[in-house]
Amino acid sequence: MNTAENVKLTSLSSKGGCGCKIGPADLMQVIRNLPASEPNPNLLVGLDTSDDAGVYRINDETALVQTVDFFTPIVDDPYAFGQIAAANAISDIYAMGGKPLTVLNIVAFPISTLDKQILSDILRGAADKVREAGATLVGGHSIDDKEPKFGLAVTGIVHPDKVRTNAGAKSGDKLILTKPIGVGIMTTSIKKDQLTAEETERVTRVMAELNKTAAEIMEPYDVNACTDVTGFGLLGHALEMAKGSGMGIKIIQRDVPLLPRVRELAEKGFVPGGTKNNFAHVQGSISFPDDMDQIDRWILCDAVTSGGLLISVTEAQSEQLLQQLKQAGVEASMIGEVTQLHPGQIVVE
Incomplete structure (x- = not known):
């Protein structure tokens, strides 16, 4: 069994652990085949502008900001990998002008072949970064997988009139x-x-x-x-x-x-x-x-x-x-x- 001391996390992906998203061209081909959703006046930001997160109005004062992100290890230090994955996912909330509120861990890990301490260190790194953001960990989901992957689903809040999108840039900015x-x-x-x-x-x-x-x-x-x-x-x-x-x-x-x-x-x-x-x-x-x-x-x-x-x-x-x-x-x-x-x-x- 590999141990937390000698494992090289970035070597564990069958493709070298790139951690990259599906390419934009491929993703666009997939998304454009989705059926159109029913118009909803409370959906302030959806798929239309390829924005960082979805925004859904709850009332005149509060809207939810929702996002999810996960990837394979891009550094070998498990604690640092957890921190990076958490910062990366939470970033979408900040980009929309929101405040992160709650997070859910998303875990894929070869639990029978890698030292469990590695996963503990990943989760500890993420938890410290979530705490720094002022958010609260409320749960998560895990699967046994041959390639480790980790990330977060994050929910934040923002005033409906203060949403920052990628679609409002003005000439002269x-x-x-x-x-x-x-x-x-x-x-x-x-x-x-x-x-x-x-x-x-x-x-x-x-x-x-x-x-x-x-x-x-x-x-x-x-x-x-x-x-x-x-x-x-x-x-x-x-x-x-x-x-x-x-x-x-x-x-x-x-x-x-x-x-x-x-x-x-x-x-x-x-x-x-x-x-x-x-x-x-x-x-x-x-x-x-x-x-x-x-x-x-x-x-x-x-x-x-x-x-x-x-x-x-x-x-x-x-x-x-x-x-x-x-x-x-x-x-x-x-x-x-x-x-x-x-x-x-x-x-x-």
Whole structure:
């Protein structure tokens, strides 16, 4: 039997433990075959705009925000994996302007072949992150599976008039990103033993960080749209914002923050399949500079786990919001703007 001390969690997936979502192109083919649901005036956010979570109005003061996310291990430390999975799932609530309320654990684990302490450590990591978010664990569900997987179903609350969607961006808004990208390339490099202990700790810390501080700081600002950057990558989620809002988006490549060595590792071939799938899906809607090479294009599409918030805020308030985020320790950067030009498209400069 493997023990908690010697198991390499990222090696336990039959496909190398990518942890990526189903690619956007494949997912769209599946979803468009679903029968149309009956209109419901209380469903404030559903499937229409590919948003981060569903929002259902209970009354004039309260709406529920609901989301679920789970994946295979992307780091080898079980406690850290639990933290990352929890932060990733809870992030959708923050992206919608909500407050996380309750969570349910979702567990798949080879209970007869792996040390039970590993699962205990995963659950402990998640529980600590749930507690940090101010939410309450109310239960969960587990199955015996040959590949470990873990995540959460999360319910939050928000005032119906204060829902932040990915579909409200307005011309002239500035775009702020609250975490660096490159996570997919870095975690793929972990599986190939390409990172130092310090580099692994750095990317783990980024993924495990809640978006709570950023969400609380942006709450009083004139934020017209928000999404969290996860599996579909920066350009994938920005494109959903552009299409949902009927606006164009400009991204300034030099201003997009990257984790250390991302470019170097990508050049060495450690680009996950999910990142390449993201690029293939969005490339028809993105205008890249002619001199931008394929590596930099992949990086902007890199499949992220537990990434930052992409905030579309009025130009008048953008600099103040950016500085307040930085003062609070958030790794925020101004990376672009919203425009009436090229609606539903992105221009990278």
